[in-house]
Amino acid sequence: MRSEHTSVQAASTHRGSIAEMFAWLAVLAGLLAFSTFPLVAEASEQRTFQPQGCEFKASISRDAEVKSGWRGEHLMTTAVQKGRDGVVRASCGSYYIRDWRAFRAQLPGQLERAARLAGIDKPQTEIRRTAMGTVASYWGFRGTGSSRTYFRSDSYVGDRSYMEVVVLAPVQTRHSPEAYRVLASVRR
Secondary structure, eight states: OHHHHHHHHHHHHHHHHHHHHHHHHHHHHHHTOOSSOOOOOOOSOEEEEOOTTOSOBEEEETTOEEEEEEETTEEEEEEEEEETTEEEEEEEEEOOOSOHHHHHHHHHHHHHHHHHHTTOEEEEEEEEEETTEEEEEEEEEESOGGGOEEEEEEEEEOSSEEEEEEEEEEGGGTTOHHHHHHHHHOBO
């Protein structure tokens, strides 16, 4: 009986850390919510974004702004690429998952919560197992009328780090080549 109590207590603590991670991701994504997007010349060169300790890498424009900061106990490095078709943000941070089974069981609910916190109306979610590991995604539209935007988040979960790629774009340019180029470039 005591071991069951310890497991429940550990799972409860673990749920808090997962919820905190996705809540931070949603808050960060919300900070990028622009009602208009500045026109920026398309970058002619790409560079690899792979912060120290990150298991994943992605190609971003050479002129993307890169910043690092602490999110709770974890260092998070973020590259923001602004273009005429919207904003693409790639972030990478480290973490440790003690109980993978509990993490996978809680992930669908956490994605729904993160999508709602990001302001997405009627979000769609998907969890895929790929050669790179687990990819957890949510997407949909936020806002109304002329301020309606498309929002997509893809989180690549590794053994000790994760990379999240967020696309925020006007509805008509949600499938832009710039966003697709970053999403298609993610590798482990």
